[in-house]
Amino acid sequence: MGQLTGRTALITGASSGIGRAAAQRFVAEGARVYVTGRRSEALEESVRELGDQAIAVPNDVSDLDDIDALFARIAADAARLDIVFANAGGGDADQPLHSLTPEAFDRTFGTNVRGTVFTVQRALPILNDGASIVLVGSSSARRGTAGFGVYSATKAAVRQFGRVWAAELAPRGVRVNTVVPGPTDTPGLRGLAGNPEQADEFVGRLAGSTPLGRAADPAEIADAVLFLASSQSSFITGSELFVDGGEVQVYP
Numbered sequence: 001m002g003q004l005t006g007r008t009a010l011i012t013g014a015s016s017g018i019g020r021a022a023a024q025r026f027v028a029e030g031a032r033v034y035v036t037g038r039r040s041e042a043l044e045e046s047v048r049e050l051g052d053q054a055i056a057v058p059n060d061v062s063d064l065d066d067i068d069a070l071f072a073r074i075a076a077d078a079a080r081l082d083i084v085f086a087n088a089g090g091g092d093a094d095q096p097l098h099s100l101t102p103e104a105f106d107r108t109f110g111t112n113v114r115g116t117v118f119t120v121q122r123a124l125p126i127l128n129d130g131a132s133i134v135l136v137g138s139s140s141a142r143r144g145t146a147g148f149g150v151y152s153a154t155k156a157a158v159r160q161f162g163r164v165w166a167a168e169l170a171p172r173g174v175r176v177n178t179v180v181p182g183p184t185d186t187p188g189l190r191g192l193a194g195n196p197e198q199a200d201e202f203v204g205r206l207a208g209s210t211p212l213g214r215a216a217d218p219a220e221i222a223d224a225v226l227f228l229a230s231s232q233s234s235f236i237t238g239s240e241l242f243v244d245g246g247e248v249q250v251y252p
């Protein structure tokens with residue numbers, strides 16, 4: 001028996017990075033997973049790795065019609081959810097206030113905040129009592145890193161929604177927690193470097209901000225997500241779990 005045997009999960013943004021690693025971990029623990037992402041090919045590749053316990057639903061979380069189509073697809077299977085890992089997200093590296101555009105603001109808030117809010121809202125009718133919702137924050141939300149105002153503000157918003165939803169959903173026994181990765185070596189993080197030649201140096205520089213002196217492997221974040229998704233964390237709700245190599249706790 002795996003830790004998630006008999007459970008059904010939705011993981012948004014599972015074609016890459018942390019979401020993909022979490023999907024692998026969940027399937028290895030016996031879950032059936034619905035996985036999403038905008039790029040169908042990357043998503044199909046991820047599902048090929050995962051095997052027949054995974055169902056790909058191409059989806060853009062910043063688009064409400066797409067979110068509704070996702071839940072219509074799940075409803076068509078008469079499936080109910082035990083776990084929602086609202087992971088899809090990202091941002092731009094260099095968005096200082098003076099050059100910030102409304103388009104960039106809307107794109108990042110649209111994906112990270114609006115996408116998370118309406119994914120979780122639309123999931124509510126098919127969530128089993130006792131389900132677990134895991135959101136994704138960022139250690140950057142605890143810091144004042146120049147150029148990261150919009151991204152870190154989206155993650156601060158997500159963390160706060162997690163606290164409030166934990167209160168709102170507690171009567172159903174639904175737990176809501178936020179996993180807070182530090183620098184994690186994913187295609188998304190590397191993409192912020194500007195070009196592939198600079199990616200190692202960029203990741204290395206961020207790694208230097210952690211007491212452990214390295215970036216996380218996505219599988220290490222997935223382990224923490226599994227903990228929050230499973231009954232191992234049955235008395236934990238409204239919390240944020242830092243998986244950041246000590247970045248925020250040791251160097252606040």
Ligand SMILES: NC(=O)c1ccc[n+]([C@@H]2O[C@H](COP(=O)([O-])OP(=O)(O)OC[C@H]3O[C@@H](n4cnc5c(N)ncnc54)[C@H](OP(=O)(O)O)[C@@H]3O)[C@@H](O)[C@H]2O)c1
Nearest residue numbers: 013015016017018037038039060061088089183184186188
């Ligand atoms: N890596 C880090 O250092 C780090 C640190 C703290 C927090 N995080 C957070 O962790 C989460 C995962 O990031 P990652 O590093 O794994 O990045 P990643 O490698 O770029 O993966 C992001 C995933 O989200 C999907 N996605 C992005 N925008 C989407 C949208 N509008 N609709 C649907 N899917 C979307 C992507 O697929 P498509 O491109 O195909 O849509 C991809 O599957 C994000 O919320 C990120 O902010 C990452």
